[in-house]
Amino acid sequence: GQWFEQGQSLKGKKVVVTAGGTVERLDPVRYLTNDSSGKMGYAIAEAAASRGANVTLIAARTTAEAIGGVKLVKVESAEQMLQAVLEHYDDADLVVKAAAVADYRPVAAADKKIKKSDERLVLELVRTTDILQTIGQRKRGQFLVGFAAETDQVEHYAMDKLHRKHCDLIIANNVAEAGAGFNFDTNIVSVYGVEGLVESLPLMQKRQVADRLLEIIIQRMQAREA
Numbered sequence: 001g002q003w004f005e006q007g008q009s010l011k012g013k014k015v016v017v018t019a020g021g022t023v024e025r026l027d028p029v030r031y032l033t034n035d036s037s038g039k040m041g042y043a044i045a046e047a048a049a050s051r052g053a054n055v056t057l058i059a060a061r062t063t064a065e066a067i068g069g070v071k072l073v074k075v076e077s078a079e080q081m082l083q084a085v086l087e088h089y090d091d092a093d094l095v096v097k098a099a100a101v102a103d104y105r106p107v108a109a110a111d112k113k114i115k116k117s118d119e120r121l122v123l124e125l126v127r128t129t130d131i132l133q134t135i136g137q138r139k140r141g142q143f144l145v146g147f148a149a150e151t152d153q154v155e156h157y158a159m160d161k162l163h164r165k166h167c168d169l170i171i172a173n174n175v176a177e178a179g180a181g182f183n184f185d186t187n188i189v190s191v192y193g194v195e196g197l198v199e200s201l202p203l204m205q206k207r208q209v210a211d212r213l214l215e216i217i218i219q220r221m222q223a224r225e226a
């Protein structure tokens, strides 16, 4: 049945949201990162808090504005984000992984500024740990939502990520579409569940996207508890 009145539908629930682009250091003054603004994750954290959830927002580099009513944990690298997520994972009810996590990091971060020398410089990178896959493997009742940024074959890759990372939902953005994805205030997403496409949302403000996503998520969490 219905948990709570409208507006407090996540009361008593612990929600963990990751946001922003990770920063992978080369040396004390240089790093690798990506175009993620963090806005989608911040919008989801805000929407969850407005529904009464106890929200922990684990944020890497972001241009999003701080929001009240959520616990903010700032991190830099994929490795730091992994540790922070693991610290908050066990008692979480819902985890939304909106962060753009680097797939590769420099093999080592120099502790002093790298001086220029030869005409060419080859950087050696190594794969980061997949945070979502790691927590998906140790799921104990958490409702797990991942994102997928794709330029093509959106459904194929989204479903592959859903299964590989043991997610309950995957939110796919086609980053090749105008007005979608990194650095926009708007987004165009499609929601995938184990059964395939759940819903395709039109171009919307990220805060509105967050509200609709939470409605879908809450409905499924409730159905599972019923």
Ligand code: CTP
Pocket (backbone or CB within 6 Å): 078, 097, 098, 099, 100, 101, 102, 103, 128, 129, 130, 131, 132, 133, 145, 146, 147, 148, 149, 150, 161
């Ligand atoms: N993700 C993660 N840890 C990583 C890489 C990705 O937790 N090291 C998460 C992202 O936060 C996102 C989901 O996995 O929720 C999908 O990210 P995406 O970059 O689209 O997929 P990848 O599995 O990294 O595959 P690829 O980049 O090759 O498409």
Ligand code: CA
Pocket (backbone or CB within 6 Å): 101, 102, 103
């Ligand atoms: Ca990736």
